[in-house]
Amino acid sequence: MKKLLLATAALALSAGMASAETIRLGTEGAYEPWNYINDKGEVDGFERELGDELCKRTELTCEWVTNEWDSIIPNLVSGNYDAIIAGMSITAERAEVIDFTTNYTPPDPSAYLAMTPDVDVESAVISAQTSTIQASFVAEHGWTLVEFATPEETIAAVRNGEADAVLADKSYLAPFAAEEDDLVLLEREEQIGGGVGMGFRKSDTELKAKFDAAIQSMKDDGTLNALIAKWEVASTF
Incomplete structure (x- = not known):
């Protein structure tokens, strides 16, 4: 789904993996049904449900952070949160700055x-x-x-x-x-694009690998396709 601003990339190497087991997930909160703010003022939508399930499977505690779209990659790189889960399409240009997991929706x-x-x-x-x-x-x-x-x-x-x-x-x-x-x-x-994936700092290879494995497990047991169909965000795998 979206292109990036290639700013503050030099900070990537200095931003390390999140401490302990608490991971901050960055999203936009303005792109229903992928992610949005509900009447309670909480992040909701397909990616909220997906992210919460991935955190259970990785045995990590996750906190949700909202960020405006045009600075969502620079603020990941600078350490404001630890991963992007915001309807972001996997593109070669973005992959120059951040690393992506395997896609959690196919190209739509x-x-x-x-x-x-x-x-x-x-x-x-x-x-x-x-x-x-x-x-x-x-x-x-x-x-x-x-x-x-x-x-x-x-x-x-x-x-x-x-x-x-x-x-x-x-x-x-x-x-x-x-x-x-x-x-x-x-x-x-x-x-357009190669499907949607989570984005991580290039230094956070271990953290990305955990979420890669969790996404694959959801593909393997059918829960990811069920979630995609529930929210009608894309075609299923």
Whole structure:
């Protein structure tokens, strides 16, 4: 799902593995159903449930931390938390700065949300969240791109006429099309990224290995596919 800011990478070697058994998990808290803040003010969603189960399987105590998307990788590298679990697509560019676990969802399509079904995306103005794989995709194709800090703002831009369509994960956009009469999904979809994984500092190889093993165990016993289907975030493995 998202691209990174290649800032503060030099701090990677100085940030060590989390102490003892308490691990801080960093997420955005603004990308339902992947991760969001519920009415109790708590992190909720697919990745909250997934992260809690992974922590049980690794026998680690986990605390949840929220961070704005555009600084989520730099703040991992600088030690503000110990792992990212935030709908982050695995890309080669990000892997230059952090290490990823095996993917916990397979690649899922990105979709376009617009107010009419006849938008020609190649000549239209497309909104996307800053530092995402969708923003990178639009820019690489030379189309007209407007970027916003939050996913909510990308949809607002379509409604107020700043953009003709928004490009984002289909699992995020589909509920808006289903629930709101003035918004529709376009037929065209894009396959971007290599699935979603957890991100770790390059120095935290032992910690990453523990979560790799836990993710694989959830794949092997079917619980991961059940969780994906429950939250409808992607196709199953």
